[in-house]
Amino acid sequence: MSTDYYARLEQGRHPHVSETVLEAVVGALRLDDLERGYLFELAPPKTPGPDRHRPARVPRVRPAVHRMLDVLDDVSPALVINHRSDVLAGNHLAHALITDFDTLPYRERNLARFVLLHPAARDLYRDWDKVAETFVASLRLAAGRHHDDPQLNELVGELSIKVPQFHTWWASHRVDQCAHGTQRLRHPVVGELTLSYETLALPADPDLMHGTPHTTGDQSCSAHRRQSQNYRVGRVHRGSLPVRPSARSKGGAWVSCGTSSARRPRPRMRGASRV
Numbered sequence: 001m002s003t004d005y006y007a008r009l010e011q012g013r014h015p016h017v018s019e020t021v022l023e024a025v026v027g028a029l030r031l032d033d034l035e036r037g038y039l040f041e042l043a044p045p046k047t048p049g050p051d052r053h054r055p056a057r058v059p060r061v062r063p064a065v066h067r068m069l070d071v072l073d074d075v076s077p078a079l080v081i082n083h084r085s086d087v088l089a090g091n092h093l094a095h096a097l098i099t100d101f102d103t104l105p106y107r108e109r110n111l112a113r114f115v116l117l118h119p120a121a122r123d124l125y126r127d128w129d130k131v132a133e134t135f136v137a138s139l140r141l142a143a144g145r146h147h148d149d150p151q152l153n154e155l156v157g158e159l160s161i162k163v164p165q166f167h168t169w170w171a172s173h174r175v176d177q178c179a180h181g182t183q184r185l186r187h188p189v190v191g192e193l194t195l196s197y198e199t200l201a202l203p204a205d206p207d208l209m210h211g212t213p214h215t216t217g218d219q220s221c222s223a224h225r226r227q228s229q230n231y232r233v234g235r236v237h238r239g240s241l242p243v244r245p246s247a248r249s250k251g252g253a254w255v256s257c258g259t260s261s262a263r264r265p266r267p268r269m270r271g272a273s274r275v
Helices: 003-010 019-029 033-042 063-072 092-097 111-117 119-124 128-145 150-162 166-171 218-233
Strands: 079-081 087-090 180-187 191-202 205-213
Touching (some): 111 150, 128 150
Antiparallel strands (some): 191 205
């Protein structure tokens, strides 16, 4: 296989590749299951499945999913996102923990865009470089599966211009489905948190994902209770939403390309706003 042939495969510019050739590439490069799937999305075999070119549906969040988010509001922050990381729905705790996406212009209601471009994200994520690179890897995976998505292509183009590290991360060809993991936050009210997350698929809505956190330890519960109490008296930073007084937070975190739970909070930060 020539270098040019492989480059065209990698760029999704080879329309007549056989499955045998793709499997040979998988074996030669020792790709794992996720990377293999990404390669087959970039360079689909000669006979694609019947649904491959079906027009994309406009994403809708069913009423039952909204009700589920409301129930989780007494337990943990949660968001519903699609393959582009567009934030389609979320509960009050998620908006309080990250930002109130409902108040943003429609095109800015995107978790990857917030992490990579919003100045507040660099303060919120203690390991911003690691988190940002993971979001780029998730967009790389989405781009392989959705070649003709104009909104995704526009987002990638904008990030490539505005984020200096983007080209390096994108060129690494790393892909990540952000199924689970751990993130460290520095919250303006609660302090430093360590959150574990799980991202769940919604079977009835193939393009939508729901992030559900889990917590361990009394300190985690205490931190979220303190977050709820602080939000009752005022906003933490621009774009944050007060937690409803009835919400008794028992722990949890947010949802995204995957995050939530286990936290070790510290005392309130001096920069947090007060009423």
